Amino acid sequence: MSSNSIIPRPLAQLPWRLLLLVMAIGGFGLVILYSAAGGSMSPWAQSQGVRFLIFLVVAILLSRFRESFWQQLAFPAYGIILVLLTVVELVGVVGGGSQRWLDLGVIRLQPSELMKPCIVLAVARFYALLPPGETRSWTALWPTALLIGVPAALVMLQPDLGTALMIVAGGMTVAFLAGLPIRLFVGGALALAALLPIAFSMMHDYQRNRILIFLNPESDPLGTGYHISQSKIAIGSGGLFGKGFLNGTQSHLDYLPEGHTDFIFATMAEEWGLVGGLLLILAFMALIRWGIGVGIRAESRFAKLTAAGLATTIFFYVAINLMMVMGLAPVVGIPLPLVSFGGSAMMTVMICVGILMSLDRQPHQRGNFL
Secondary structure, X not given: OOOOOOOOHHHHOOOHHHHHHHHHHHHXXXXXXXXXXXXXXXXXXXXXXXHHHHHHHHHHXXXXXXXXHHHHHHHHHHHHHHHXXXXXXXXXXXXXXXXXXXXXXXXXXXXXXXXXXXXXXXXXXXXXXXXXXXXXXXXXXXHHHHHHHHHHHHHHOOOOHHHXXXXXXXXXXXXXXXXXXXXXXXXXXXXXXHHHHHHHHHOOHHHHHHHHHXXXXXXXXXXXXXXXXXXXXXXXXXXXXXXXXXXXXXXXXXXXXXXOOXXXXXXXXXXXXXXXXXXHHHHHHHHHHHHHHHHHHOOOHHHHXXXXXXXXXXXXXXXXXXXXXXXOOOOOOOOOOOOOOOOHHHHHHHXXXXXXXXXXXXXXXXXXXX
């Protein structure tokens, strides 16, 4: 502790601007959940607040680890989570038609959520170990394809299309930034486009309906297109400044399904309008920009790739959810992190923030763990 300061050095060294930004986003989420419950802390805001405080502490603890710890953890953690994904297929808990969770008694663990930051660590570690001269060779491609493809396939079996896409997106982002030739990505995109009819035929009925409704939501406005139609109504009716706090009608009258989870942005936009929506988006942009800055400032190849991958993971969360609620993408069940009710997405994003803080402190770390 400094002689001219009463604040302990570990607390003084924390990135308080970032933490205040994260707390502002999470706090605004609690306000929205309070309104969505009709002006009550239960059943959503209170438990969400407790989860937020717990994961905030977890993020701060993660920031105390050295970069070498994440390098050593990358492959073992990937293997453990891959085993857990396999166990989910065997004895996982079924909920909402999907088998995604492991019942540990105290909590229900969703291993696919942990794979989102873990795939970034694993792919970044692989390219950090690979000699730079081999980045554009076949040796740099097929191990990455396996690292990304195996967990994505296991998650698709649950089935969870949204999470599988995020795992692929996170891993491919790191591979692209590592220097894989762009022709491989173009070729992969063309091959994927050619396989789309086959993939569409293999989807579950509800997944095919989501895509068809995305293309034409008015075809079944009271059935499978109901979510998107009501979401657009809620967002549009908010106008510039919104209807006012606690004055939303779509969510309070139960017209808007999942107004506290996947479609919470529509709940917010109805009451806070375009201004509230833009401020929330700008806050997320500031968080993502900070994460990219961590990668730019990093000294090692592993830290640069990891930071960029984790920041992109947060970006995919926000972008996919906003596109989904605005009818610009199919409904794939991706929540708005730190805002939507639930602990899975919050846990993932807080892990990402914790690792990013750890990497950002690397050049001047003293007295940290491991």
